[in-house]
Amino acid sequence: MLDIKQIRERPDWVRQKLATRHGGDELRIDEVIAVDEKRRALLVEVEQLKALRNRVSKEIGALMAQKKAAEAESKKTETRDIGDGIAALDRQVAEIEATRDQILLRLPNLPHDSVALGASAEDNPVIRTWGNQAVFDFKPKPHVELCERLQMVDFARGAKLAGSGFILYTGWGARLERALIQYLLDTHIHEHGFTEISPPFLVNRECMVGVGQFPKFTDQAYAVQEGEDQSTLGKMYLVPTAEAPVANIHRGEILHEKQLPIHYCAYSPCFRAEAGAAGVGTRGLIRVHQFDKVELIKIVKPEHGYEELEKMVGNAETILQRLGLHYRVIQLCTGDMGFASAKTYDIEVWAPAQNQYLEVSSCSNCEDFQSRRMNLRYKSADGDNRFPHLLNGSGTALARLFVALVETWQTAEGTIQVPPVLRPYLRAEVIKIA
Secondary structure (H helix, E strand, C coil): CCCHHHHHHCHHHHHHHHHCCCCCHHHHHHHHHHHHHHHHHHHHHHHHHHHHHHHHHHHHHHHHHCCCHHHHHHHHHHHHHHHHHHHHHHHHHHHHHHHHHHHHHCCCCCCCCCCCCCCCHHHCCEEEEECCCCCCCCCCCCHHHHHHHCCCECHHHHHHHHCCCCCCECCHHHHHHHHHHHHHHHHHHHCCCCEEECCCCEEEHHHHHHCCCCCCCHHHCCEECECCEHHHCCCEEECCCCHHHHCCCCCCCEEEHHHCCEEEEEEEEEECHHHHHHCCCCCCCCCCCEEEEEEEEEEECHHHHHHHHHHHHHHHHHHHHHCCCCEEEEECCCCCCCCCCCEEEEEEEEECCCCEEEEEEEEEECCCHHHHHCCCEEECCCCCEECCEEEEEEEEECCHHHHHHHHHCECCCCCEECCHHHHHHHCCCEECCC
């Protein structure tokens, strides 16, 4: 959530920043200011009435001391009327605050000054690349063909169980998926200093609001209903990413400065209803409604936010380097960034048979945008309550990592070599039909 004080003091600057996102949100700033000014005017009225009530109350005391009971009783009636007026104004203030906050909850974060200006993904600058695109002395097979030949994925039965966009991993495929998850967790825990979290895979609406998924993107979530009780529909949601539960762990708390930085990592399946909008009916693993991911979350002091973002990107890059996968790091321009982000790097891995880069990691600093939404603060050494920076990143996501690995490490014989770092997990050097 944007800082209302910042909007009051620098409205033109906020409009300018929002305009770089090319979403038209800058047009709502006047509305926010108007509603906020009305709220502040009502608060002034409330304070004036409270002062009047205090003055009348003192007069009642003086009248009672003078044994002027009738006049005192009249003043008591006046204080009751004033109290009713205060209560009515308080209700108006609450309603106006709710209106203002609903607008603020739908406004995206302001891009950091270092973010490249642009309108779409075509304007995203490439920051760096690693490794070379795989070269074969045979025509590489696409992952669908490899997975079916090696009985790693049963696409047809996955669709039979849950519909298009849901995957049934089998045999080596299930083992490879599990090995990748375990490898990712082990690396981030034992080498990168993250604390492992095993979160619920259902979250309440407040968690979705806290990370910026709601209210703007409710149409992209899977809402859950408890049994046949329709009144419960929409109270709980399948997680779109582990960010939703993990970033909210300290929601509503005031941490001590000494507790920061906090680094969490967590595995979860991720459920994305919007995947179908992009033709998820086509076979394969590139766009699916459910996929696995290891998520990285950092809660840090603001002065360390961007240093920690660079480290997070490096943590994700380490995974791809050790798996021997060519990739590139791009910076998302202002028009392509996610709703809650102030700055984002995407890591895209090369899938040879697809002849394209696939996003497997997105690392963002949301600054204090999310911590304001969830009222997460920390007490600084000077005693002030401050909002920390919240960072999130994929460390990394499957199934696209699965696709790139299978296509990169395939052989002319139709088998798949296992990258050395995964061999202890799979207990094999080659994936092949027994």
